[in-house]
Amino acid sequence: MRIIVVGVPGAGKTSIMEEVSKRVNYKIVNYGDVMLQMAIGKNLVEHRDEMRKLPIEIQRELQEEAAKKIGTMENVIVDTHLTIKTPSGYFPGLPKWILDEIHPDLIVIVEAEPQEIIRRRKNDTSRKRDYETYEEIEEHIMANRYAGFTCSILTGAPLMILQNRDGMLDLAVQKFMEAFK
């Protein structure tokens, strides 16, 4: 199975993915990392920071090549985004042609309450994140749901909405594991 896992920053998808990957012996593949490795292999960049500065067409090519590579992998959890907030609005992380290459068997959206997400972001000093209001986070969570159902209809993959509430990681992992039965 190829499983796509998405969620707004602070929803806590990393903790869930790590626990699930251990239990089912799946590899976690970060979409952005695959793109980066490809760019380095082509001598386009040396560091991650340079990726954003590449011309948009080059970025799209890397995005598609990465999708092709991931589409050949078995038993992987793909760590990526359904929608990415940019100054131009919500950028689709999984447009149709990318989905066609990955052809996932399951899409999992990890969610939490906006209030929990704000708190988690505040406490996570390891990553630099722009401050977002409750309403902005809520809008982003909903945007992922809307986009998620489109992805499901385009690919035929079921869509799991997973609540990752504070102190209830076990429950989230347990629900995720239902997909492997």
Added chain:
Amino acid sequence: MRIIVVGVPGAGKTSIMEEVSKRVNYKIVNYGDVMLQMAIGKNLVEHRDEMRKLPIEIQRELQEEAAKKIGTMENVIVDTHLTIKTPSGYFPGLPKWILDEIHPDLIVIVEAEPQEIIRRRKNDTSRKRDYETYEEIEEHIMANRYAGFTCSILTGAPLMILQNRDGMLDLAVQKFMEAFK
């Protein structure tokens, strides 16, 4: 016209479909029944209960063959589901390739208040249904809306959201009938 009618269990789509089909002389076709008849015809199963035990690839083939058959029918109301709740999440009842075969002229989502749906399910002792909370039913109703607009954009068919509130079946049928004018 081929009309697809969907709705969460307890929304009351059966009553609406039956009344509308009588008025316009349309045949009601249950998608699951068409799949079952095909499976019986191929000696794959004898009873409905065995359908779920078929390998997923066989189920998908039956789903597609059923769509092809329905796509040739005229003046039918297709009774089916946009999203089906499973342990792996919301399973898409109408993925893109199925929509391409059916090419519906109208998609109707039948809705009711979650509270009404809970009450109707409780009173309907003829069917065995898992208990769902208000929030779960609400999420499912919204999931159908998200999925419904994707189906509309993929097929070009308009999407009608029909409220089937307690004691207001006539109003719902009347609104549905507007599509035939």
Added chain:
Amino acid sequence: MRIIVVGVPGAGKTSIMEEVSKRVNYKIVNYGDVMLQMAIGKNLVEHRDEMRKLPIEIQRELQEEAAKKIGTMENVIVDTHLTIKTPSGYFPGLPKWILDEIHPDLIVIVEAEPQEIIRRRKNDTSRKRDYETYEEIEEHIMANRYAGFTCSILTGAPLMILQNRDGMLDLAVQKFMEAFK
């Protein structure tokens, strides 16, 4: 860039489009006008009012030809609708094949509070509009969001949700301008 701008009547997309088009020297193209010009050129109609009376297949052909024409234009803001309320439900203004022809670089949804929209519609005596309740307007606004994310995934274009609140047109224009940086 080809930018699609949508919004329910009264959201105030015209004011935003006019200001943005001035600043970036983009042409505003009204989708309905392009269709009308094509219909007039083919001697199908003489006036706009006759458009609705054309057979639906002819309307669809005009819709597609208009999309092809718009798809060749550069630096345009396309004034159109994601969903159009009809007696048959929400009619998709941008079905997949139309999006494929236009291949937009950005989709902007202009929104306002339903209460503001009701007030603006009341004050706008130049256009004849059916009265809609708060709930109906809210549903339509949300319908556009659901449809918008489908369009984004099908085209790869980012989706900007732009709040055009009373007295805050400048802020909306400023946010829109971010897409040109």
